[in-house]
Amino acid sequence: MAKEISKAVVKRMPRYYRYLGELLDDGVERISSKDLSKRMRVTASQIRQDLNNFGGFGQQGYGYNVKYLYDEIGKILGLDQKHNIIIVGAGNLGQALANYTKFEKLGFDIIALFDVNPSLKGKDIRGIKIHMLDELDEFCQENRVDIAALTMPKSKADETAHHLVKLGVHAIWNFAHVDLDLDDEDVVVESVHLSDSLMRLSYDIVQKRS
Amino acid sequence: MAKEISKAVVKRMPRYYRYLGELLDDGVERISSKDLSKRMRVTASQIRQDLNNFGGFGQQGYGYNVKYLYDEIGKILGLDQKHNIIIVGAGNLGQALANYTKFEKLGFDIIALFDVNPSLKGKDIRGIKIHMLDELDEFCQENRVDIAALTMPKSKADETAHHLVKLGVHAIWNFAHVDLDLDDEDVVVESVHLSDSLMRLSYDIVQKRS
Numbered sequence: 001m002a003k004e005i006s007k008a009v010v011k012r013m014p015r016y017y018r019y020l021g022e023l024l025d026d027g028v029e030r031i032s033s034k035d036l037s038k039r040m041r042v043t044a045s046q047i048r049q050d051l052n053n054f055g056g057f058g059q060q061g062y063g064y065n066v067k068y069l070y071d072e073i074g075k076i077l078g079l080d081q082k083h084n085i086i087i088v089g090a091g092n093l094g095q096a097l098a099n100y101t102k103f104e105k106l107g108f109d110i111i112a113l114f115d116v117n118p119s120l121k122g123k124d125i126r127g128i129k130i131h132m133l134d135e136l137d138e139f140c141q142e143n144r145v146d147i148a149a150l151t152m153p154k155s156k157a158d159e160t161a162h163h164l165v166k167l168g169v170h171a172i173w174n175f176a177h178v179d180l181d182l183d184d185e186d187v188v189v190e191s192v193h194l195s196d197s198l199m200r201l202s203y204d205i206v207q208k209r210s
Numbered sequence: 211m212a213k214e215i216s217k218a219v220v221k222r223m224p225r226y227y228r229y230l231g232e233l234l235d236d237g238v239e240r241i242s243s244k245d246l247s248k249r250m251r252v253t254a255s256q257i258r259q260d261l262n263n264f265g266g267f268g269q270q271g272y273g274y275n276v277k278y279l280y281d282e283i284g285k286i287l288g289l290d291q292k293h294n295i296i297i298v299g300a301g302n303l304g305q306a307l308a309n310y311t312k313f314e315k316l317g318f319d320i321i322a323l324f325d326v327n328p329s330l331k332g333k334d335i336r337g338i339k340i341h342m343l344d345e346l347d348e349f350c351q352e353n354r355v356d357i358a359a360l361t362m363p364k365s366k367a368d369e370t371a372h373h374l375v376k377l378g379v380h381a382i383w384n385f386a387h388v389d390l391d392l393d394d395e396d397v398v399v400e401s402v403h404l405s406d407s408l409m410r411l412s413y414d415i416v417q418k419r420s
Contacts, residue, residue, distance in 0.1 A: 010413055014406035018387070041393065077409045078416035092309050096302030102387060102405055108412075147411065171415050173408065177228070177312060183251070188418055190411035192402065195312055196224035198383065199287045201357065201400035202318075203220055205381050206288035208398055 005053050005076075012050060013073055015040065020070040032063035083108045085173075086145050088160055089152030090115035090130045093175060097149055098125040108147070112139060140167040147171045154178040161187075215263050215286075222260060223283055225250065230280040242273035293318045295383075296355050298370055299362030300325035300340045303385060307359055308335040318357070322349060350377040357381040364388040371397075 019040050023031060033051075037044035051069070074080055085103070087094045090113040097103075098110050113130045120130045131139060139145075148169045150157050157176030164172065165185045174180055174191040182189055229250050233241060243261075247254035261279070284290055295313070297304045300323040307313075308320050323340045330340045341349060349355075358379045360367050367386030374382065375395045384390055384401040392399055 010410065013413065014403070014409035015389075017409065018403075018406070041389075076413065076416075078412040079409065081416075083412060083415070092302055092306030096306050097404075099302050100404070103408060106405060106409070108408060146415065147408075170418070171411055173411055179225075179251075186418075188411065188414035190407055190414065192404065192407050193224070193228075194307075194310070194402065195316060196228070197400055197402055198313060198318060199224035199227065199289065199316070200220065201381055201383055201398065202288040202293060203223065203286065204398040204400065205293070205356065206286075206291075208380070208396075 009050050009053050012042075013077055016050070017070065017073045017077060017079070020066055020073065023066045024070055028066055030063045031066055036064065079107050081107060083146040084144050085110045085147045085149055086139070086169075087113045087149045087151055088115075088133070088136070088164070089113075089150060089175075090117070090120050090125075091151065094149070094151035095125050097151065098128050101126075111143060111145075114139075136163075137167060140164075140169065145169050147173055149173040149175065150180075151175045161189075219260050219263055222252075223287055226260070227280065227283045227287060227289070230276055230283065233276045234280055238276055240273045241276055246274065289317050291317060293356040294354050295320045295357045295359055296349070296379075297323045297359045297361055298325075298343070298346070298374070299323075299360060299385075300327070300330050300335075301361065304359070304361035305335050307361065308338050311336075321353060321355075324349075346373075347377060350374075350379065355379050357383055359383040359385065360390075361385045371399075 019036070033044040033047045037047050040047070051064070071080075085108050087097055087110060090098075094113055094115070098113055103110065110128055113125065113128060114133050114136055115130055116133045118132070121132055123130045145168070148164045148171070150161060150172060152160065154176040157174065157178050158181055161172050161174070161180045161182055162185070165182065165187050170187050172180060172182070172187060172189045174189055175194070177193065177195055179191065180189055229246070243254040243257045247257050250257070261274070281290075295318055297307055297320060300308075304323055304325070308323055313320065320338055323335065323338060324343045324346055325340055326343045328342070331342055333340045355378070358374045358381070360370060360382060362370065364386040367384065367388050368391055371382050371384070371390045371392055372395070375392065375397050380397050382390060382392070382397060382399045384399055385404070387403065387405055389401065390399055
């Protein structure tokens, strides 16, 4: 079923999940597409259309069961499973990611950081150990690693990504300022390009001024 | 002219700018849409179509002048101007952003960080001072602030964003795990939702496995 979902809908799913989580926290059990629409600032028809992709969890006149919808979207997003993450690059950004307790709540466990900087050797972030990069191979052989977050300079990112794939890591969360050349590899990549985001903001600023 | 450009094209512009910058670094003066297409992994016709939006900088048979195209896209993205950024929230993520020298090269100068944590008082990141949050009003009155990056917990993000708008800051780079409620305000917002990105990666992992 989930295979036929368009990329645009998938992009919106995390946002639905986030809002439904907030409703749950607020103790809301049912919500109409109209109320959800107001809260999320998308049209009610868009919401109905999006959620219909998943077999439509709404009941006419009763609205959506928040907990059920939250769980179902969670399953579709793979959040009913645990994902082990390693962070390659334990600079500020890597450490910032390791400090997010939010990720754990979503089922993403950060199990190790790696760096080449000897001054970080033996240190840890919230009990998550910083290893030296030369321990990476052994670590990946001894532990299940589902996702590698690359928070390292772009010069080494591509090489490291290929090496990780060889070690059996099939998902890369890429923060390096480069598009990884992994098209032929059996791997999924999600990139967060901070400079690109800043440039889009800059474009909007110029547009607003003119 | 730039006003008519579609959102999809704008989203791709930073990537063009990034690749053209790399070509410049490599000493490449001219490039055909075909070669640029190979490098960027988009079709040559997509490239021609995208760049035609800006009056078309290519000459039939001669390809694109890399430097000219780089500069023109830079202007469209507002990168020919300086932008002053403040970072509100000097935790790991805020400090990571302050440490990116890349942003300066693009014309984004980080001029101050703010936090409520007294242990950060008087400290600095690469010479960029960390102020206490109660100095924010005075700072914004005395300095031109073009962009505020919000790297603070979501509970305070919305309130802080509204306060910043009142202080005359009309662009928000939002890292808080919340969609800011600023629709009625005269402000542009660009959000980086890290958890959403991680959930999309998780979705792709599940799809690949099934």
